[in-house]
Amino acid sequence: xxxxxxxxxxxxxxxxxxERTLVDMAGEAxxxxxxxxxxxxxxxxxxxxxxxxxxxxxxxxxxxxxVFWEVGINRVPVVNxxxxxxxxxxxxxLAYNAVAAGQAEVALAVGAEKMYVPEFGLINSxxxxxxxxxxxxxxxxFALRAVRHMTEFGTTPEQLAQVAVKNRxxxxxxxLAQFREPVTIEEVLSSPMIVDxxxxxxxxxxxxxxxxAVVCSSNFARQLGRAVNIEAVILCSGNxxxxxNLTSWETDYRxxxxxxxxxxIGPEDLDVVxxxxxxxxxxxxxxxxLGLCKTGEGGKLVAEGYTELGGRWPVNVSGGLLSRGHPxxxxxxxxxxxxxxxxxxxxxxxxxxxxxxxxxxxxxxDKAGDTKSCTIAIFSV
Amino acid sequence: xxxxxxxxxxxxxxxxxxxxxxPNPYSVGYIDLARSSLRIFCLLDPxxxxxxxxGLPVRLVVEPLGDDGHxxxxxxxxxxxxx
Numbered sequence: 206x207x208x209x210x211x212x213x214x215x216x217x218x219x220x221x222x223x224e225r226t227l228v229d230m231a232g233e234a235x236x237x238x239x240x241x242x243x244x245x246x247x248x249x250x251x252x253x254x255x256x257x258x259x260x261x262x263x264x265x266x267x268x269x270x271x272v273f274w275e276v277g278i279n280r281v282p283v284v285n286x287x288x289x290x291x292x293x294x295x296x297x298x299l300a301y302n303a304v305a306a307g308q309a310e311v312a313l314a315v316g317a318e319k320m321y322v323p324e325f326g327l328i329n330s331x332x333x334x335x336x337x338x339x340x341x342x343x344x345x346x347f348a349l350r351a352v353r354h355m356t357e358f359g360t361t362p363e364q365l366a367q368v369a370v371k372n373r374x375x376x377x378x379x380x381l382a383q384f385r386e387p388v389t390i391e392e393v394l395s396s397p398m399i400v401d402x403x404x405x406x407x408x409x410x411x412x413x414x415x416x417x418a419v420v421c422s423s424n425f426a427r428q429l430g431r432a433v434n435i436e437a438v439i440l441c442s443g444n445x446x447x448x449x450n451l452t453s454w455e456t457d458y459r460x461x462x463x464x465x466x467x468x469x470i471g472p473e474d475l476d477v478v479x480x481x482x483x484x485x486x487x488x489x490x491x492x493x494x495l496g497l498c499k500t501g502e503g504g505k506l507v508a509e510g511y512t513e514l515g516g517r518w519p520v521n522v523s524g525g526l527l528s529r530g531h532p533x534x535x536x537x538x539x540x541x542x543x544x545x546x547x548x549x550x551x552x553x554x555x556x557x558x559x560x561x562x563x564x565x566x567x568x569x570x571d572k573a574g575d576t577k578s579c580t581i582a583i584f585s586v
Numbered sequence: 587x588x589x590x591x592x593x594x595x596x597x598x599x600x601x602x603x604x605x606x607x608x609p610n611p612y613s614v615g616y617i618d619l620a621r622s623s624l625r626i627f628c629l630l631d632p633x634x635x636x637x638x639x640x641g642l643p644v645r646l647v648v649e650p651l652g653d654d655g656h657x658x659x660x661x662x663x664x665x666x667x668x669x
Contacts, residue, residue: 327602336627339662340614342605348598349616356596356640401599448625451596451616574616574627 209304209435210426211584212419213242214542219414219530220383221321227259227268230415231317232275234535238313238417239276243429246277249419250309253284253299255292255316257533262322272315289330289569290481291440292316293416293537294580300420301438301582310425316539317415318532325411328533330571344408344484346571348400351486353451355402357501360489362402364504366393368485369406369527371513376524378555383412383530407485412530416538418545433545436562436583437467449574452501456576457494457568464564464581465496472496475518476560477547479540481567482525488512491566492520519557522547533569537580540565548586561586589621590646591668597630597638607655611635617644617665629664643668 215237217230231254239246254269269283288295293316300312327342354360370390376382388406396405426432441460449455465471472495480495482488489503497518498506506512512520523529523543526536544563546552563584570577597615604610613630615638629651630638644665651662 326605329605338606339627339629340600340604340606340608340612341627342600342602344602345598345600345614349596349614352598352640353596398601400601448595448618448623449616574625 207305207307208423209301210421210423210432211435211541211545212421212426212429212432213238213240213244214418214545215241216381216416216535216539216542217414218381219412219532219539222413223321225413227256227265227317227319228271228275230319230413231272231315234317234415234417235272235276235313235315238419242419244311244419249278249281249311249313251282251300251303251312252278253286253296253312253314255286255296255314255534255537256318257287257289257292258318258320262319272317288578290483290531290533291537291567291569291578291580292534293539294565294567294582295440295537295578297418297420297538297541297582298438298440298580301435304420304422311419311421313417313419314538315415315417316535316537318534319413320411320532321413330577336571341571343571344400344403347484347486348403350451350490351402354486354489357452358504360504362394363390364508365402365407365485365489366390367507368482368488369393371507372482372521372525372527375514375522375555376528378553379524379529382524382528383410384528403484403486409483409526409531412532414530414532414535414539416535416542418538418541431549433548434585436585437464438582439464439467439580441579443572443575443577445573445575447573451574452490454490454494454576456579457491460579460581461494461496464583468583470562470583474562475564477522477544477557477563478518478520479523479525479543479565480520482521482527483531485527488520488525514555514557522552522555522557537567540567541582544584548584588619588624592617592619592644592665594638594640594642594644595625596640599635604652607653607660609652613638615665629662631664631666634667637667
């Protein structure tokens with residue numbers, strides 16, 4: 206297996222962009238990533254395009270070919286990727302594996318989503334699935350985890366809210382994030398109740414946006430500079446067994462352990478982390494699975510400031526999904542953009558000083574009380 | 587074989603616009619079945635929202651709940667407090 210690096214990243218502004226098409230935003234991100242890498246479109250040998258919802262919302266499919274042709278890439282293989290909220294990170298997984306296997310020297314992974322459409326409603330895990338027909342919507346599956354975590358471990362509403370407060374504080378310094386105004390614990394808890402105990406400001410907002418990353422062999426990267434190494438990219442699916450423990454998510458723990466093993470590191474080595482904070486409770490569960498604290502102590506970890514910029518393990522210094530918004534297909538690559546920026550020491554006011562190892566984590570889909578997909582990527586300089 | 591009784595493992599109340607003709611608000615949860623080791627997802631009785639708590643004994647019924655999205659009543663399975 207060849208070693209693999211990222212040499213260019215780019216993303217569009219995440220927010221409400223009714224005037225922009227999906228292809229337009231994805232093309233912007235792709236061009237920014239190519240420019241950042243200092244390579245020409247003709248040097249890209251393999252392309253992956255991630256999107257979760259356009260087939261449902263717009264009746265569009267095989268969009269990747271449209272995106273890559275828009276930026277001047279044709280003839281090379283294009284793969285369209287859908288893996289729910291891990292669509293973008295799965296595109297990275299495929300690009301990484303292809304380059305590591307020697308299938309290409311340079312691959313381009315782009316993720317994009319357009320969600321601000323009338324009557325968008327709530328995301329579910331597939332319209333014909335039994336749980337969906339019984340009323341399961343994405344926020345409810347996390348509320349059920351929150352209620353159980355509060356019952357078993359005494360996690361408080363204020364600790365949950367602290368995740369949203371922290372991530373908004375971080376987003377203030379991220380010009381590409383959708384929501385950058387600070388919020389207080391009181392404001393988070395008094396925003397409208399969506400699914401008890403999760404209020405609106407504890408649920409990630411929808412967004413229109415795109416992100417891109419240029420993945421290449423380490424040999425190729427040496428000609429370019431500013432490369433960030435990929436130490437591991439892993440993709441796990443759920444176990445779907447009953448009973449599921451809603452507070453310590455086996456699939457999440459298994460994915461983190463596998464990633465640590467592949468990269469040859471442990472939680473003590475992490476400098477900067479982006480996790481899938483789709484809801485405030487998610488981030489707390491992921492701290493525990495990551496090994497930043499014991500199971501049940503995630504609420505205390507955030508309340509005591511350990512995961513704040515300047516703390517022991519800064520988590521979601523980009524603002525996370527809670528502030529950036531969650532354009533489903535783009536999120537996994539937006540996390541990569543943040544970590545590459547951090548490890549290059551180019552994050553300015555939100556820079557984690559001396560960051561050398563970063564970890565990105567995404568989760569997607571819901572099946573039988575488990576997640577369908579979990580991805581982890583570990584980067585280093 | 588699995589019986590119709592269990593206890594609430596976790597629950598929530600959904601207060602946004604309800605999908606599928608479900609009432610607003612409505613409730614869902616995971617139930618630990620009394621006669622097996624299974625933990626299953628299901629609707630909970632929206633009339634019992636004030637009484638819901640972890641550990642509450644419940645039983646499964648099939649009764650009209652909300653409508654089918656076109657105004658006709660729809661039968662659905664849901665768990666309701668026992669006794």
